[in-house]
Amino acid sequence: MEGSLAKESVLKEILPENTAKTLVPQVEIAREVKPAPSRYRNEIAKYIIRRDSNCKLCGKCAEVCPHGVHVLKPGYKLFSAPHLNVCIGPSCQKTDHYCIDLCPNKALKMVENPMLKAMGDFRWTPDMLMATWKMAETGEPPSPEYGYDYETGASGGGLDRLRFKFPEKPPVDLRDDEIDTSIVLNRRDDGRPQIKIDVPWYGGGMSFGSVSNVVQLSKARAAVAFNTFTCTGEGGYMERMKPYDDHVITQIATGLFGVREETIQRVRIVEFKYAQGAKPGLGGHLLADKVTPAVARMRETVLGISLFSPFPFHSVYSIEDHQKHMDWIKHVNRRTLISTKVSTPNDVDMVAVGSYSAGTHIVHLDGGYGGTGAAPDIAKKNIAMPIEYGIVKVHRFLTDEGIRDKVTLIASGGLRTAHDIAKAIALGADGVVVGTSELVALGCIRCSRCESGRGCPRGIATTDAELAADVDLDWGTQRIINMYSAWRKELVGILKRFGMRSVSELRGRTDLLMHLDYTNDVETHT
């Protein structure tokens, strides 16, 4: 079962020496929360306040509101556009500064924003989008005052129907700093580095060409700040990422775009992408409009021609072939760990065991509803199982096979919040990969128009220089750092309520979960 690893000690003597260390000096990024307000003039809010013609411009509302919703600038007679995103809505009614009641002319009216109906979807509700923006802005979980119902989506199944069964009071009182959220990525004891990341998540692969350079770099810098990782995706590895190499996973996918020995030698983790949740069973898609000169150069392809990666790897027909792939990479880079990214077919448990036996360190399951990139709608909805099933199936099978503690199981595919992360771990994953949430932190509104034309109108998933200029590198980095900070606080809060000192104690604790559609009367083992 140990595959090629048995030969590891022999290989060490002949492996290239330059792969034993980082190639260029690495940059440090402070894990520091700083305000990073929305880059849009009008942030979308859950509630709006309408001012009617009875307003006598007395300024009482601006005077009483401690949040600064109403803006009457000195020297101006008229109000500026209100800062509705800081309004706490009807929960303000209980306070002594509720502008609606205090307006002497009854000129203000509060209503739920009708635009929310046009925003988001079943998986990413408007509340979840706004709460994520709030976290990215402040670095804190949104205050309950805002009334965001953001811990679950409205998909009606899977994670959205799972809830934690918290004890009335924690069995042990722990301070936040006593709680460890780190996980290890190499459990094989094979002589390769023990990589530990400080939070049980890392950033998903979004390729050069599918998102802007600034977005890739923002993700990488946030990964540095949290001592975790980001992934290049399959579109090649920018030179500008070099200062962050120690926190970058480079991907080898079926198109082999931009895969070179020198890029493999730069990193501490190499990921083989066999499939992806956005389009299980299909190769990557980069449509023609996004294949700019830079993208074509990086991928060594032709300008303006759509790029469809093949499926599957035409060099892999079996687990033995997969092992051959890994041997190649382990030979080229002696310090790297291997991650095997697969999607979730019916026999995903067999795939996971096979990958382990071939020598992988990380089995990364990307569930059928996940993904950020362009994909045929028919594939997104219909192919492969959602991640909730995949995690349980694989965790159970690895446990039954007695190898659960020798492999790191990472899950992705529609995990949106810290609560989703905690649930995924309770279902059996060691950690998760996130993608869409990072884009939402940068201002994505999930309009789904990332794939063609100039790309993302929000300047995120685009190769158009003018649109990409909307996202500043420092701002983008800070937004992701802030979201990560808020998530970590939420995760610590969950562990604290269970009296757990480490996130690894949560793994596989399905007994701490309940499902709203079930009787929940099964005695489960921990």
Place this chain on the structure above:
Amino acid sequence: MPKKYHIETKKIPPRLPKIGKFGIVDWREDCARCHNCVKKACVYDRYRQEMQYIKDLDEFNAMFFECMGCFSCVQKCTKGILALTVNPEYEHMGNGYYTPDIILTTWNQAETAGIPVSGAGYRGKFTGAGFDSMWTDMSEIVRPTRDGIHGREYISTSVDIGRKPRLLSFENDRLTTPLPPLVDLPVPILIDMFPKEYQFPSLMPMLLAVAAKTGTMMIVDWEQQGLLGTYKEKYLSNVVFYVGKDASGPTPEILRESRLIEIADSDGAEQRIEEIKTVNPGLVVAVRVELDSRGEGRSIELAHNPVVEVIHIVSDINGNQTGVEAPGFIKDMTRRIHTSLVKDGIRDEVTIIAGGGIALAEHMAKEIICGADAVTINMPLLIALECRFCGSCRDGFDCPAKIETITAQYGVGRMTNLIAVWHDQLIEVMGAMGMREARRLRGETGRALFFEDIEEETFGRLFGKRISS
């Protein structure tokens, strides 16, 4: 390399303003005239085209409905006077089964012949009723493809319609088993008759042209054969005449030239098949069985009759069983019929064609996985012609989409595009599953995941009994 099945397509723009999902609300009276108008920055140039739209009174509203919902203008406007909302006209389209999303994607597919592609992951419900309660499987490392690694150009969507012998006998290396007639279709889609309330006589010649262009067949009530126009004889190989229970059938000349004919199910079905076979033994005869309270049982009974070659099971347009209080769904009924025939060891001998409720390409793939050899469609073709499913025609009013006035170029083009893009999507799904032939996809429930099964297997063991649907 042998000639590949290919449907020629061409972009066919809509005749009418599209009913888009979003609407922009623009409060001009509060505009600050800041000369920094965010409308100029619309990535999709919608506002720049404003004057063009305004010039055309019919299309005036179209500008607002072609909004892509990115909120950029809403969020950048100096005075915050722009708002976005869901277009109420959009929300009112459809009938509950044919949702606004299905109608819009069908329009787009009929226009462009392109597979719908979008970013940002899946946006819908976790699961749902009908076809939304199953997923198709995919191939992965340990089983890269079921049929071996092949390019998509090698995936065949052909199906055979007819009865197949259980086994072949040879004597002195010569085949001695008489081979029954088979109809070979390059794509597992046939065009069905439209329900009476949705019939447009002027469409009949166009549907025939679509069948001819795509190499498939259309089912036509023999009593309406006059509507097919002058090219009927020329394209007889693309026509399946349907003969009602007590109606008289086609002339012997027509029967001798036809490949496939369909008769209504009745107690005398067997005798009728034999009469037709007397005229043309090479003609394949299908029996149309309405999926009412007796439909499933009757289909299984017919399949056991060695005279019956093809059973065409038909639900209502929404995929529901008819005439019962708690109707079954076409996918489940098909699966039960299929499974019953498999258990009886006769599934491969008879062809099952299923119709009703096939609204999207994914439904076709899933219906085949559940046991149909091929599917029939009608309403999606009407939607391809910009039908909004408003029910006006059903209620005797004029069609707001003016379908009776369309040109052949438009009608044939749009419907052909739709079948072509469904064919492409079937290949996508089969490619992901590692399946090389549509024939092998039939009944491959082992390569699908059913919500009830996987929930029970995964969550049932953890959380007990499921208490809600």
